[in-house]
Amino acid sequence: MTSGKVLIIGGGPSGLESARCVAELGGEAILIEKRERLGGTPDRENYAKLTHHWRDASEAMAEMAAAVTGNPNVEVKYQAEVKSVSGSAGDFTVEIEAGGVAESLNVGAVIIATGFQHFDPGRATQYYNYYSFPDVITLTDLEKMLREHNVVRPSNGEAPKKIAFVQCVGSRDRQIGNEYCSKVCCGIASKQAIELRQQIPDSKVFIFYIDMRMYGYWENEIYWPAQEKYHVNYVKGAWSQARARVPLRNCWAFNKINMASSKQAALVDWILLQPLRRASSLRVQRPALLTSMTPFQRQVSPPRVHLHPFVK
Ligand SMILES: Cc1cc2nc3c(=O)[nH]c(=O)nc-3n(C[C@H](O)[C@H](O)[C@H](O)COP(=O)(O)OP(=O)(O)OC[C@H]3O[C@@H](n4cnc5c(N)ncnc54)[C@H](O)[C@@H]3O)c2cc1C
Ligand code: SF4
Numbered sequence: 397m398t399s400g401k402v403l404i405i406g407g408g409p410s411g412l413e414s415a416r417c418v419a420e421l422g423g424e425a426i427l428i429e430k431r432e433r434l435g436g437t438p439d440r441e442n443y444a445k446l447t448h449h450w451r452d453a454s455e456a457m458a459e460m461a462a463a464v465t466g467n468p469n470v471e472v473k474y475q476a477e478v479k480s481v482s483g484s485a486g487d488f489t490v491e492i493e494a495g496g497v498a499e500s501l502n503v504g505a506v507i508i509a510t511g512f513q514h515f516d517p518g519r520a521t522q523y524y525n526y527y528s529f530p531d532v533i534t535l536t537d538l539e540k541m542l543r544e545h546n547v548v549r550p551s552n553g554e555a556p557k558k559i560a561f562v563q564c565v566g567s568r569d570r571q572i573g574n575e576y577c578s579k580v581c582c583g584i585a586s587k588q589a590i591e592l593r594q595q596i597p598d599s600k601v602f603i604f605y606i607d608m609r610m611y612g613y614w615e616n617e618i619y620w621p622a623q624e625k626y627h628v629n630y631v632k633g634a635w636s637q638a639r640a641r642v643p644l645r646n647c648w649a650f651n652k653i654n655m656a657s658s659k660q661a662a663l664v665d666w667i668l669l670q671p672l673r674r675a676s677s678l679r680v681q682r683p684a685l686l687t688s689m690t691p692f693q694r695q696v697s698p699p700r701v702h703l704h705p706f707v708k
Contacts, residue, residue, distance in 0.1 A: 398486045403503040408436020411509035412460040413696045419469035426475035434461040441536045444543035456668040510623045515566030518668045524638045532667045563605040565669040583614035586622045602629045
């Protein structure tokens with residue numbers, strides 16, 4: 397029996413917007429979300445402000461959720477996950493479990509909007525001492541601080557003065573099976589750099605990148621103002637590791653400019669890792685590679701390291 401209903405899996409921005417559009421077109425949508433709340437990763441990770449309009453993230457997500465929960469053409473099921481799917485386009489039977497109760501749904505189409513997970517920079521690569529150095533943090537850690545207007549170094553509770561973003565952590569890295577580009581973190585780092593400069597005006601912010609991948613809005617409204625208005629410094633180079641000086645006042649990081657020339661070091665207070673990964677691209681990780689030193693790590697040894705001219 398063909399069905400006009402559309403099943404949407406995932407209650408983040410993509411799923412919410414899909415459900416709203418299906419309803420607006422006069423269709424019926426069933427939205428299932430595995431958490432007990434809608435709002436996806438921005439809600440789960442407590443993002444501060446969302447572009448394009450620098451709106452409070454919880455406010456923006458609540459608005460998107462309200463457009464769906466208040467819509468008579470959308471049925472929302474919480475703590476719900478798909479158990480099995482059979483059939484074909486126009487006539488799918490989907491077995492789900494919602495709140496511990498099994499249910500069978502007949503739908504004509506399925507939209508998968510299960511989003512992404514954050515990459516764990518400590519466990520998978522071991523390059524940056526995320527679990528050892530309190531002043532090495534991730535972009536989600538920073539979002540929480542930005543939200544609370546309390547951007548401080550976890551090691552001493554003081555505002556950081558020299559901050560380095562390290563791009564592409566966990567992405568574009570064949571050695572861990574994640575060869576793809578995550579596509580959003582260049583823009584997000586630039587957005588966060590602006591917010592840091594706003595909240596700590598006397599800070600210096602550096603973004604170390606392999607190449608900046610942005611376009612349209614992100615390039616015109618974020619990337620260029622970050623440099624021209626907020627004086628964020630973009631430095632081309634891949635970081636290989638982070639080291640701490642004793643006492644843990646600064647972090648050393650070895651920086652390979654242009655991926656080819658000499659090893660250089662940057663002395664900074666604070667290191668921000670940009671790890672993202674897409675759930676749809678989840679791969680089986682190879683433990684042997686995760687625990688062994690990579691060729692790039694082996695090349696980097698302490699002798700003959702020069703301070704980077706911009707980041708002394
Ligand atoms: C720090 C940071 C800041 C960002 N800031 C911005 C910004 O300012 N502006 C912007 O446009 N973008 C921003 N982004 C990107 C934005 O967060 C993502 O593009 C967006 O969250 C993607 O939405 P989504 O619905 O596809 O996925 P998600 O937000 O990940 O939502 C997926 C949902 O699916 C649910 N789910 C997963 N698996 C299942 C399952 N099996 N069954 C049922 N439900 C499931 C999850 O619980 C979740 O609720 C930022 C990203 C980061 C990391
Ligand atoms: S930091 Fe930029 S280039 Fe690197 S994976 Fe993210 S979006 Fe792609």
